[in-house]
Amino acid sequence: MKRPTVIALAVACALGACSSIGGGEYGYSDYAPVNVRRVSVGDGSMSVVPPRPWNRRRDVLFDDVRAVEDWTLNGPLLDGITFISGLRSGHFMVRQSHRADQQVPKFRADMPPPEIAAMLESLYRVRGGAVDFQTLSIKPRPFLGANGFQFDYEHLDDDELWRKGRAVGAVIDGQLYLIMFDAARSHYYDAALPDFEAIVASARLRG
Amino acid sequence: MCLRCLELTRRSLLVGGGAAAAALHTGVASARIRPADMVPLVGPGFKPTDEDEKGLWHDMDRVEDEIADSNLLITDPKITGYLRDMIGTVGGPAAKDFRIYLMRIPDFNAMMFPTGFAVVFSGLLLRMRNEAQLAGVIAHECGHFLRRHEIRSWRDQRRKTDLFSIGAMLAGIGGAGAGVYLGNYVQLAQLGTLLSLFKYSREMEAEADAMGAKLIAQAGYDPMEISTVWLQLIGEEQASAAYRGKHRQRGSLFDTHPSDDARMADLRADALELKVPGKVYNSYRERYLATIGPIRPTLLDDQVKLNDPGASEYLLQTLAQDGWNGLLRFYEGEVWRLRNRPAFHDEERAAQSYAAAVVYPDAPADAWRWHGIFLLKQGRTAEAKAALAKYLAMKPGAPDAPWVRQVIG
Numbered sequence: 149m150k151r152p153t154v155i156a157l158a159v160a161c162a163l164g165a166c167s168s169i170g171g172g173e174y175g176y177s178d179y180a181p182v183n184v185r186r187v188s189v190g191d192g193s194m195s196v197v198p199p200r201p202w203n204r205r206r207d208v209l210f211d212d213v214r215a216v217e218d219w220t221l222n223g224p225l226l227d228g229i230t231f232i233s234g235l236r237s238g239h240f241m242v243r244q245s246h247r248a249d250q251q252v253p254k255f256r257a258d259m260p261p262p263e264i265a266a267m268l269e270s271l272y273r274v275r276g277g278a279v280d281f282q283t284l285s286i287k288p289r290p291f292l293g294a295n296g297f298q299f300d301y302e303h304l305d306d307d308e309l310w311r312k313g314r315a316v317g318a319v320i321d322g323q324l325y326l327i328m329f330d331a332a333r334s335h336y337y338d339a340a341l342p343d344f345e346a347i348v349a350s351a352r353l354r355g
Numbered sequence: 356m357c358l359r360c361l362e363l364t365r366r367s368l369l370v371g372g373g374a375a376a377a378a379l380h381t382g383v384a385s386a387r388i389r390p391a392d393m394v395p396l397v398g399p400g401f402k403p404t405d406e407d408e409k410g411l412w413h414d415m416d417r418v419e420d421e422i423a424d425s426n427l428l429i430t431d432p433k434i435t436g437y438l439r440d441m442i443g444t445v446g447g448p449a450a451k452d453f454r455i456y457l458m459r460i461p462d463f464n465a466m467m468f469p470t471g472f473a474v475v476f477s478g479l480l481l482r483m484r485n486e487a488q489l490a491g492v493i494a495h496e497c498g499h500f501l502r503r504h505e506i507r508s509w510r511d512q513r514r515k516t517d518l519f520s521i522g523a524m525l526a527g528i529g530g531a532g533a534g535v536y537l538g539n540y541v542q543l544a545q546l547g548t549l550l551s552l553f554k555y556s557r558e559m560e561a562e563a564d565a566m567g568a569k570l571i572a573q574a575g576y577d578p579m580e581i582s583t584v585w586l587q588l589i590g591e592e593q594a595s596a597a598y599r600g601k602h603r604q605r606g607s608l609f610d611t612h613p614s615d616d617a618r619m620a621d622l623r624a625d626a627l628e629l630k631v632p633g634k635v636y637n638s639y640r641e642r643y644l645a646t647i648g649p650i651r652p653t654l655l656d657d658q659v660k661l662n663d664p665g666a667s668e669y670l671l672q673t674l675a676q677d678g679w680n681g682l683l684r685f686y687e688g689e690v691w692r693l694r695n696r697p698a699f700h701d702e703e704r705a706a707q708s709y710a711a712a713v714v715y716p717d718a719p720a721d722a723w724r725w726h727g728i729f730l731l732k733q734g735r736t737a738e739a740k741a742a743l744a745k746y747l748a749m750k751p752g753a754p755d756a757p758w759v760r761q762v763i764g
Contacts, residue, residue, distance in 0.1 A: 247599045250661045253695050258732055260762075262724070262755055263692075266660075270693060273660050279427055279459050281660075287757035297758065308426035 179203040182219060188354070190215045190233030194292075194325060197350040199343050202229070213243055225307075227331035227340050229347065232317070235324040241267070242275060250274045257322035261286055261297035264324070268299065268315060277306035292325055292353055294318040302333055312337040316348045327351060387621045388561045390569035390629055395447045395501040401471075408506050415470040422456050422474060429457045429477060429650070437646045438493075441486075442473065445494040445570045447501050455493070461657035463588055467496035469505035480647055481654035482587060482670060484677060486639035490571045491581035498566030504559045564618065565625055572629040577636040582622035589615060591669045598665025640677070652719060655686045662693040681715030684708050685722035692725070705729060713742070720749035724759075731762065740764070 182202045188195045191214045198219075205218045215236075219229045235241055237257035244251055252271045259267065265286050272278040284300040291297075296318030304310050312333040317326030329344040331337040403409045422428075429435070435457060442453045454472040462478040473496050483489040499505060555563070568578040630636060647654075659667050667690045675683050688708030691701040709726040712718045727742030740763050747759055 249595055249599060249666070250663045253662060253693050256695065260728055260731065261758055262728060265755075266693075270660055270662055273657075274662060279461075279657070283754045285757065286755035288761050300754075304426060306427075310426075 178205055180206050189231040190217045193354050194233040195352050196347045199346040216241060221340055227336045230328040232324055232326040237322050255324050265299045272303050278303040279306060280304040289316060291316050291318040292351055294320050387624060388565045390565040390625050393566040393569055396503045397501050398448050412470050415468055419472050427458045429459050441490055442493055444574050445490050446497045447570055449501060465492050465496055467499050471500050477654055481658055486643040487576035487580035488584045490576045491567055491584055494570040495563050495567035498563035502562050504555055508555055564622055568625040568629055575637060577638050578626035578629050580638055582619050587673055591666050594669035595663055595666035659686050659689045664690050664694040681712045681718030681722060684712035685719055720746050
């Protein structure tokens with residue numbers, strides 16, 4: 149498979165838009181278990197404790213952004229959590245060709261919460277195939293001891309499924325720290341939201 | 356069948372040596388097909404009688420069922436009724452038999468299926484500047500059906516290739532039993548690709564052009580608007596590709612279509628020939644805007660947020676030929692904000708566009724929101740708070756109201 153295809157699939161999975169690639173029948177899984185203990189995520193600058201075992205996508209297959217890591221409980225079509233740990237200003241949260249017609253904007257350190265929310269919306273529209281995207285709320289919320297924000301949204305994707313998401317984040321020392329939960333709106337969102345909230349509450353910076 | 360397939364085909368003629376090669380292989384375009392010679396081959400209530408066509412219709416009915424059930428359909432009765440009335444006006448003898456579906460897909464496309472149902476993408480409505488342009492595209496698609504192009508090209512392809520069983524391919528695409536969603540944007544694009552297998556010859560394209568022009572002229576629309584639509588489509592494709600520093604090469608059917616110049620010239624000649632002296636032809640711009648107006652912000656949003664600055668900027672400039680307003684200025688700001696290239700001073704350009712937008716009385720609430728946010732980033736706190744307060748006054752239930760209230764203090 150060509151490299152851009154792999155990357156595109158990786159991102160698509162992160163957005164819950166494709167089923168597992170690779171697959172267990174070949175004796176190798178794209179996912180590794182995450183147990184109930186403190187674990188580092190992304191580039192290691194942030195750690196969290198999941199309330200029950202989750203699955204982390206291995207980064208062996210993917211040449212993706214180091215500060216970004218994806219987890220799922222029931223498979224990426226149904227639910228997923230994305231961690232962004234210290235994305236620096238002027239960087240993309242996904243790897244993309246500078247010649248792609250449609251692009252996710254770069255993160256900038258001076259982005260206020262609505263602009264970060266708009267960047268995430270572009271991610272869903274450009275890379276996740278969302279045809280409808282509704283912002284439900286943007287409100288202040290402390291995160292990692294900083295003045296952060298909470299962004300709630302829902303989107304209709306090109307597989308005709310409505311999904312719902314919540315992102316909690318903050319810009320600390322010019323870098324973006326964010327935990328983003330996205331799941332099928334019926335059942336799966338409500339089912340894993342308590343996990344997400346526990347994970348957000350457990351988040352710590354390496355220090 | 357797929358408007359975009361045809362366009363991509365013709366576009367590729369423009370780029371580099373392909374044009375010369377194509378011209379050599381296909382020779383000079385044949386003489387223009389006169390609209391007066393375009394007689395519909397299908398009457399009201401047409402049903403297939405041949406076995407192969409009956410089979411094709413059976414498969415296509417399943418495709419239509421899937422589309423009719425899609426979550427991506429725009430079902431606003433005012434707009435769907437408007438489209439139904441339009442195809443009922445420019446559909447010739449089959450006008451009452453056509454079905455038309457509007458899908459929320461931000462792409463410049465429309466297609467006619469072999470059984471007489473058309474799918475229009477919402478991106479098409481965004482790009483049409485008046486009703487005559489939309490009527491022209493729909494009439495062109497109707498022309499393919501009325502001249503029986505789908506079944507003719509399908510039979511021709513089968514004779515030549517015998518490569519595929521249409522039933523099997525459609526089952527894979529249209530069958531819910533196969534676990535494939537037809538509504539998927541990608542799936543639809545694949546459907547377009549499938550349909551392009553029944554590719555139209557250059558003669559069929561010319562026929563659909565002539566037939567379409569005749570149909571809209573009879574309905575009182577200015578037939579000259581059709582050539583303008585094609586120019587807009589070509590211009591946008593070029594702008595998008597040029598911005599990313601590349602040529603867009605999609606499809607390989609380039610040798611079957613007349614060059615853009617020849618097609619434009621023919622469309623203009625058709626229009627002149629069709630216009631009856633003394634008869635009034637209209638573009639019905641006001642009626643179009645009145646109908647599309649309520650969903651135009653959504654259509655613009657869907658396009659601009661894809662962050663395809665070349666295409667979006669071209670589109671805004673095209674729509675602004677009919678006059679700038681607050682909505683268009685706001686989305687111009689959105690184009691620069693999302694592009695965000697410091698070398699081009701995009702932050703400043705976005706801030707200027709937002710500031711210009713809020714001067715217009717029709718500025719949307721979001722223009723005040725982003726005007727406020729950019730003033731905030733520039734450190735102009737007092738002005739920012741005033742702009743954000745205006746935003747909240749216009750949209751008290753705004754989803755980001757808690758954040759805005761914290762900023763305003």
